[in-house]
Amino acid sequence: xxxxxxxxxxxxxxxxxxxxxxxxxxxxxxxxxxxxxxxxxxxxxxxxxxxxxxxxxxxxxxxxxxxxxxxxxxxxxxxxxxxxxxxxxxxxxxxxxxxxxxxxxxxxxxxxxxxxxxxxxxxxxxxxxxxxxxxxxxxxxxxxxxxxxxxxxxxxxxxxxxxxxxxxxxxxxxxxxxxxxxxxxxxxxxxxxxxxxxxxxxxxxxxxxxxxxxxxxxxxxxxxxxxxxxxxxxxxxxxxxxxxxxxxxxxxxxxxxxxxxxxxxxxxxxxxxxxxxxxxxxxxxxxxxxxxxxxxxxxxxxxxxxxxxxxxx
Numbered sequence: 001x002x003x004x005x006x007x008x009x010x011x012x013x014x015x016x017x018x019x020x021x022x023x024x025x026x027x028x029x030x031x032x033x034x035x036x037x038x039x040x041x042x043x044x045x046x047x048x049x050x051x052x053x054x055x056x057x058x059x060x061x062x063x064x065x066x067x068x069x070x071x072x073x074x075x076x077x078x079x080x081x082x083x084x085x086x087x088x089x090x091x092x093x094x095x096x097x098x099x100x101x102x103x104x105x106x107x108x109x110x111x112x113x114x115x116x117x118x119x120x121x122x123x124x125x126x127x128x129x130x131x132x133x134x135x136x137x138x139x140x141x142x143x144x145x146x147x148x149x150x151x152x153x154x155x156x157x158x159x160x161x162x163x164x165x166x167x168x169x170x171x172x173x174x175x176x177x178x179x180x181x182x183x184x185x186x187x188x189x190x191x192x193x194x195x196x197x198x199x200x201x202x203x204x205x206x207x208x209x210x211x212x213x214x215x216x217x218x219x220x221x222x223x224x225x226x227x228x229x230x231x232x233x234x235x236x237x238x239x240x241x242x243x244x245x246x247x248x249x250x251x252x253x254x255x256x257x258x259x260x261x262x263x264x265x266x267x268x269x270x271x272x273x274x275x276x277x278x279x280x281x282x283x284x285x286x287x288x289x290x291x292x293x294x295x296x297x298x299x300x301x302x303x304x305x306x307x308x309x310x311x312x313x
Contacts, residue, residue: 004105009290010112010267010272010273010274010275011042011275011276011277011289012043012044012045012046012073012075012212012274012275012276013033013034013037013042013045013264013277013278013279013285014046014214014276014277014278015045015047015048015051015056015057015060015278016048016051016052016056016276016278017033017044017279017280018030018033018034018047018051018052018056018059018060018280019047019050019051019053019054019055019056019059019094019097020052020055020094020095020096020097021051021052021093021094021278021280022093022094023095023280024096026280027059028175029062029257029281030059030060030280031059031063031288032065032281032282032302033063033279033280033282033284034059034064035063035282036285036286037062037279037285038067040285040286040289041175041289042285042289043071043072043073044075044243044276045060045064045072045073045074045075046075046076046081046129046131046185046212046214046276047060047075047076047077047122048076048077048131048165049076049077049078049080049081049102049114049117049118049121050077050080050102050133051094052094052097052098053082053094053097053098053100053101053102053255054082054098054100054117054121055094055097057076057118057121057122058122060122061122061123061124062122062123064122065123065182069124070264072128073128073129074122074124074127074128074129074130074271075120075127075128075129075130075131075163075185076122076127076130076131077130077131077132077133077165077217077238078111078114078115078118078130078131078132078133078146078150079104079105079106079107079110079114079132079133079134079135079138079142079146080102080103080104080105080108080114080133080173081102081103081105081110081113081114081203082100082101082102082103082117083100083101083102083103083119084099084100085099085101086098086101087098091232092162096290098310100217104138104210104284106132106135106141106142106145106146107145107146108145108146108149108239110146111145111146111149111150111153111254112149113248115130115153115158115159116226116280117236117298119158122124125158126158126159126160127158127159127160128155128160129159129161129162129163129182129183130154130159130161130162130163130230131158131163131164131165131183131185131194132134132146132147132150132162132164132165132175132225133165134165134166135164135166135171135175136168136171139171139174139175140229142175143175143178143179143290145225146180147162148242150162153291159173161182161183161184162181162183162184163182163183163184163185163212164179164184164185165185165187165214166184166185166186166187167186167188167189167215167232168189169186169189169196169197169199169200172184172186172197172200173199173200173203176200176204176207176209176270179239181207181209182209182210183209183210183211183212183266184209184210184211184212185211185212185214185276186200186201186211186212186213186214187213187214187215188214188216188218188219188232189215189261190269190272191213191215191216191217191218191222191261191265191266192222192247192261192265192268192304193218193221193222193231193240193243193244193247193262194218198269201269201272202271204271205251205269205270205271209271210271210273211269211271211272211273212272212273212274212275212276213266213267213269213272213274213275213276214275214276215232216265216266216275216276216277216282217259217261217262217263217277218231218240218261219231219233219234220230221231221240221241221244222238222244222247222258222259222262223240223258223259223262224245225245225247225248225257225258227241229241229244239299244258247261247304248302250300250303251300251302251304253300254296254297254299254300254303256294256296256297256300257291257294259287259291260291260292260294260296261296261300262293263275263277263288263292264291264292264294264296265280265304268301275292
């Protein structure tokens with residue numbers, strides 16, 4: 001299936017913040033965020049059972065109810081099942097979560113249980129894209145059980161397309177060797193700061209795999225490279241801060257916000273269909289959509305492209 005490009009550009013809404021990523025978001029704020037995304041032309045909404053231990057899916061389903069289903073591109077993930085946990089303890093990054101905990105399960109039975117739970121929380125009878133989520137340490141079972149199960153569900157019409165969601169280019173390369181993917185959600189590996197996924201994206205362009213670029217701000221460092229800014233959910237190192245600030249200085253010389261360049265950069269690759277920032281408020285939606293429309297001169301792109309650099313270099 002293809003994503004409908006919105007009038008304001010190729011942008012979706014990532015649902016992690018709707019699951020109380022780091023800080024609690026009220027039900028009203030979550031609903032307002034989704035409503036603002038819809039009003040600004042966003043049509044792809046991505047979530048996962050992991051996000052808020054089901055809370056993101058539940059909130060997204062309620063917020064999308066009543067909107068034209070055929071105009072929504074709804075994406076979720078498998079690879080974790082939610083099991084009862086009466087302790088009520090928060091995990092490392094999600095707060096005020098329901099009394100369940102996510103456990104890795106890439107078995108065929110786990111896929112069935114995960115999808116059934118997602119459909120119930122989202123309040124729908126079909127999904128547009130289902131990604132296998134963070135399978136880095138489970139690749140044998142993913143190839144042997146997870147994808148065959150997903151393809152059966154696709155053939156039954158429960159989902160329209162199958163993809164992979166990962167933070168690691170090596171994982172994407174391995175799965176592409178063995179599975180005929182339709183989508184790749186690559187988070188944080190093709191950004192202004194980290195170009196390590198460029199080879200995988202080139203391969204996707206050749207194979208006709210549509211790419212969603214997630215983590216375009218590298219957890220916030222490319223939104224505001226202040227002291228203490230995070231990179232991939234941990235405090236950025238001094239080297240990363242220096243690099244992000246150098247990118248910011250280049251942008252400012254051209255009167256371009258760093259966040260605008262960060263948001264638009266992945267879309268310059270032919271494999272990238274859309275970028276997927278997260279948001280926890282209507283104001284953040286408006287800011288992202290405006291940043292996506294901010295004009296960026298070719299002179300700045302030339303400066304940012306040379307030399308390409310990645311944290312692993």
